[in-house]
Amino acid sequence: MLPDAAFAENTPTSQAHQARIKDIASIEGIRDNQLVGYGIVVGLNGTGDSQQTSFPIQTLAATLLRMGVSVPASSIRVQNLAAVFISATLPPFARPGTKLDITASSAGDARSLEGGLLLMTPLYGPDGKIYAQAQGPLVLGGYSVSANGNVKQVNHPTTGRVPGGAMVERGVPLDLTGRSDFSLLLNDADFRSAEAMAQAVNKELGRNAAHAVDSRRITLAVKGNEEIPALLGRVEAIEVPFYPRAKVVVNERTGTVVIGGTVVLQAVSILHGGLTVNIVSDFEVSQPSAFGSGTTQVVQQTKIEAKDKPVNRIELKQGATVDDLVRSLQQIGATARDVISILQAMKSAGALEAEIEVL
Known part of the structure; x- marks a missing residue:
């Protein structure tokens, strides 16, 4: 069986998710120590x-x-x-x-x-x-x-x-008064998400206050008479379209595999088998004959057995979802290590449109 993992329904990578700015970005300079x-x-x-x-x-x-x-x-x-x-x-x-x-x-x-x-x-x-x-x-x-x-x-x-x-006993001083601008930093760099965030902030504030500088940083201009805490609180509560990156996270130490919902699968056939080699060592005592001149010796007997498992076949058609892949892997009894190897092979074959991150 597969290890416990979170799997979401497969959706096209172009589809956006609504998220609050405070959940996907931080304000530069306002951080933990x-x-x-x-x-x-x-x-x-x-x-x-x-x-x-x-x-x-x-x-x-x-x-x-x-x-x-x-x-x-x-x-x-x-x-x-x-x-x-x-x-x-x-x-x-x-x-x-x-x-x-x-x-x-x-x-x-x-x-x-x-x-x-x-x-x-x-x-x-x-x-x-x-x-x-x-x-x-x-x-x-x-x-x-x-x-x-x-x-x-x-x-x-x-x-x-x-x-x-x-x-x-001692605080870290951070004075917000007199600031003319702030920078919003996306947790995951993405040009499309940065531009969408800037547009949503400008629409909410009713003025051209936000500007996407690069794929991670959005500048926010402050008016001379605005209350900065109220402005930042209002901006952080804005819901914006967010375009997450398709990613598969693998932890080989614990055998955990997490496949994101935005992962796209292409048509592919997977043949998976295995070779099992067992080496067994037994120790036997060799005794000389009654009137022989030999000595008692311990002799090691080693047996090697190799068993080739039959090949399991998985076929994913065009439009297959992550749920289809998971069900197919469970049906053939794939282990966590098998799943990791299959995912890496699918990535190399171009059938897995996602980034594989190994923890």
Whole structure:
């Protein structure tokens, strides 16, 4: 059977889809900023970093020293703490006091962060300045239990989140007043979509305010007496015709195949078979005769079996849809790896009018 995938009804590539500008484009300069930090999680039930991981102990010793407790790092023996890296996203227009969600991931060999408390950790931006402080109890979506060499693990217990666990200390200033123009950037570059967006904005505003510069960028002029937040909110809510690119996304690691609804198929015949080779090794003991001078030896016996599977045939006529292709592949029992190979061969043969993206 095929892996779980999303398939849409096949439509001509020239047909447009209605979408809001805020869903397919962004405003240049108004964006998120990535933050990162390093800290320690305490309160673990013996599932923290081992003594072979030295940097958590050094961090603990430095933390205790700042609190007036001087303890040599070499004398610390604990397993209830883990070193973690913290990641967060600073949204645009965030001001001091704004709370952020954070993600903590183990940097050492800790087995689980379940029940841990993240101590106060500064979060840095790309410029090296502190923009937020993080602290709080971790929430995990899994667990790991071990006893007598047996381990049971559910999901990923070495990564956790702290909802609202960081507080912004420094915002990124962005002043919109006095701006005479803005740039709208399409998420997927397309000349036709850019021109359609400019025309829709001009029709909504009743003036020639938008102009397509290239396949991704549309400039938006601002009048001298216009309220910029109201203008941008009005523009983002406009529904415009959007022409998505035909694409097939393949993830060979997980066996996931996603075929977009705008993919067009041409008439093609597909012959698919397979060759299976099994190599089996057996070990037998060879004993010498009762009065022989030989020694007992272990002899390896190797058997090789090759089986050629019969060829499966798929025929797609002119006007076939993605649903026809999927049903045909399911009927012949194609695996995920078979589907990936067939799609690549169809692309090479010119029967698949789409871009194949391999993740």
